[in-house]
Amino acid sequence: MTSRTATRPFRFAGCVELRQTLDVHALDERELMHRIAEVPPGSIFFHTFGYFLRHRAFTTAYGNDFARWAAHEIGDHALAERLAVVDPFAFSTVEELREHLVTIVQDHLRGREAETRVEFDRAFHFQQSHIVEVPLGLSAETLVEFRAGLATVDESAIYLHTVETRARERRSEAFSEWLRDSLDLPALAERFERADPYLTSLERIRGRLLGLVDTAFDEARR
Amino acid sequence: MSRIDDYRRVAAPGAVDFILKLAGQVKGRRFLHITGGRLGGGATETLRAAVPILSELNVDTRWEVTGGDNTYYTTARSLQAALEGAERVLSEEGLARWVDMNGLNAKKLDLDADLTVVHDCQPASLVSARTAGRWVWRCHFDCSSAQPTPWTFFRRFAEQYDAAVFALPGFEGRLGIPMYIVPPSIDPLSERNRDLTPREISDTLTALGVSRDKPLLVQIGGFARAHDPLGVVNAYRLVKKHHDVRLVLAGTADGEPERLELLSHLLEVAHEDHDVVVLELPPEAHRQVNALQRAATIVLQKSVRAGFDLGPAEAMWKGKPVVGGYAGGLAQQIVTNVTGYTVHSVEGAAFRIRHLLNNPELIPRMGAAGREHVRRSFLITRELVDDLALGVHLTR
Numbered sequence: 356m357t358s359r360t361a362t363r364p365f366r367f368a369g370c371v372e373l374r375q376t377l378d379v380h381a382l383d384e385r386e387l388m389h390r391i392a393e394v395p396p397g398s399i400f401f402h403t404f405g406y407f408l409r410h411r412a413f414t415t416a417y418g419n420d421f422a423r424w425a426a427h428e429i430g431d432h433a434l435a436e437r438l439a440v441v442d443p444f445a446f447s448t449v450e451e452l453r454e455h456l457v458t459i460v461q462d463h464l465r466g467r468e469a470e471t472r473v474e475f476d477r478a479f480h481f482q483q484s485h486i487v488e489v490p491l492g493l494s495a496e497t498l499v500e501f502r503a504g505l506a507t508v509d510e511s512a513i514y515l516h517t518v519e520t521r522a523r524e525r526r527s528e529a530f531s532e533w534l535r536d537s538l539d540l541p542a543l544a545e546r547f548e549r550a551d552p553y554l555t556s557l558e559r560i561r562g563r564l565l566g567l568v569d570t571a572f573d574e575a576r577r
Numbered sequence: 578m579s580r581i582d583d584y585r586r587v588a589a590p591g592a593v594d595f596i597l598k599l600a601g602q603v604k605g606r607r608f609l610h611i612t613g614g615r616l617g618g619g620a621t622e623t624l625r626a627a628v629p630i631l632s633e634l635n636v637d638t639r640w641e642v643t644g645g646d647n648t649y650y651t652t653a654r655s656l657q658a659a660l661e662g663a664e665r666v667l668s669e670e671g672l673a674r675w676v677d678m679n680g681l682n683a684k685k686l687d688l689d690a691d692l693t694v695v696h697d698c699q700p701a702s703l704v705s706a707r708t709a710g711r712w713v714w715r716c717h718f719d720c721s722s723a724q725p726t727p728w729t730f731f732r733r734f735a736e737q738y739d740a741a742v743f744a745l746p747g748f749e750g751r752l753g754i755p756m757y758i759v760p761p762s763i764d765p766l767s768e769r770n771r772d773l774t775p776r777e778i779s780d781t782l783t784a785l786g787v788s789r790d791k792p793l794l795v796q797i798g799g800f801a802r803a804h805d806p807l808g809v810v811n812a813y814r815l816v817k818k819h820h821d822v823r824l825v826l827a828g829t830a831d832g833e834p835e836r837l838e839l840l841s842h843l844l845e846v847a848h849e850d851h852d853v854v855v856l857e858l859p860p861e862a863h864r865q866v867n868a869l870q871r872a873a874t875i876v877l878q879k880s881v882r883a884g885f886d887l888g889p890a891e892a893m894w895k896g897k898p899v900v901g902g903y904a905g906g907l908a909q910q911i912v913t914n915v916t917g918y919t920v921h922s923v924e925g926a927a928f929r930i931r932h933l934l935n936n937p938e939l940i941p942r943m944g945a946a947g948r949e950h951v952r953r954s955f956l957i958t959r960e961l962v963d964d965l966a967l968g969v970h971l972t973r
Contacts, residue, residue, distance in 0.1 A: 369595060369598070371599070371966035373757060373970050374757060375755055375756060375757050376743065376756045376757070378749055378752075378756065475721065475722075476747060476904065476905065477903075480747045481746075482746050485970055487966040487969050489602065490598065491598060492598065509591050511595075
């Protein structure tokens, strides 16, 4: 396994998230619900999956921007909890994720009369992003080389080759895809796909993926 | 002048190599920045550091400035103030002069570039003379509450751009073009933020007449109501009942009558209480600001209205916890309970200061977290990455 050469090399790329504001804002929870239903899919992606690229270990407690806003700006901790528990990776499409978010807010608002309305500077400002890929000049043809690259690449590469490729169609490919198709390691590819990126940091995901590769090496030696 | 390799010792690991890779993607493309001058803070301060670095990276980058007569400058200043929400009287003649002078500027300047970035208000109507390449209006202020008539006038120029860039979501005005977000940054190697030796700090504080015999609460900022220095004094007084601290308020008055009146009031306060130190500093007093922030126990930034004041980022870079108002970009910089606290009142500020003084182990812990937060999010290296990515995206 360690000496197997891939049918084509894996090329590591990092990324930059170029943020775009949509001039769409929500000042209360009902507006949040309506805007979530209306904004482009890229905005739903930005505020859920994209959260993992922007936030660090000490700020990921909410899991997505909607939950963070409900807690910090509106002070509705029940809604924040209900939104925070939404794992974007559990949905097969962004539209399914959007519907689920709308349903949660709608259900939360049912029967409630008064809602907190915030000043504009505390509004939820909807955004989306353009991912600019940055080839890192690092490639791998074997699992040993892949592990070396994985251990050292910029953490944005971890996001690009796990989260972005998994949820959006991108030029760069997923780690798991290359392991399966080019290195013929379907079991390891499946473990990579099962690695849970929800509510953790990119560095921790890197550590978990390195652990999976090391386990594969150990199994091959036995 | 700092070189790109100098940033390796201060930026996040790998950040400089990432910039080098990104710069490689725009090689051969020509970038042009246009501002209303080369002096001052904000955009020009960043460009003074960034343009030489980009040139060092073989990214063809030029920086031009516009100029004109007295009417041109005063109209541009008033127009920007109106776009920031202030009430201003703008005459049709003055606005026509501003447009005409930028027409003359367009004839004098070499505007041939693949991406032209026009900063703020003064040079903005140059876009009417665009011929080739992509044009971006980079707005460094909050124009979300612009006066309607000036905005309607300005909008016809803004919409001739291919895109606009704002510092924060929510700072934008209504425009029918793509609007990107690039927050500002600090230069960790500048005189304002570089490491100072203990001797440099103590000599500077001695020269300022600030004694370090008790914990220092420091607020840096203009003597303007937006920065609420009187609120800071009242918070200090609430703290002073329990802790023997000294308050330092340092900033500029800019000769504006309202600011001078506020400064005069603060000087009276300082006259009555010798633990309140009020320092009027010139805008270029970077070493003094640096030393005061480094000598502080806690840095305050109790602004009630702010654009994207980078005071918290500067203080956090120096390892200080920040108690800041909930305004503009402050809330973006301060991670509550981690790097400091955002507060909504005088009492809230006093409560948080007392909390920190009564639990001193939090001070270095928050300071260290703040420095790491700034290292990743508010250093010029991050802004270079954003700018280069914008260049890649808009010129591909």
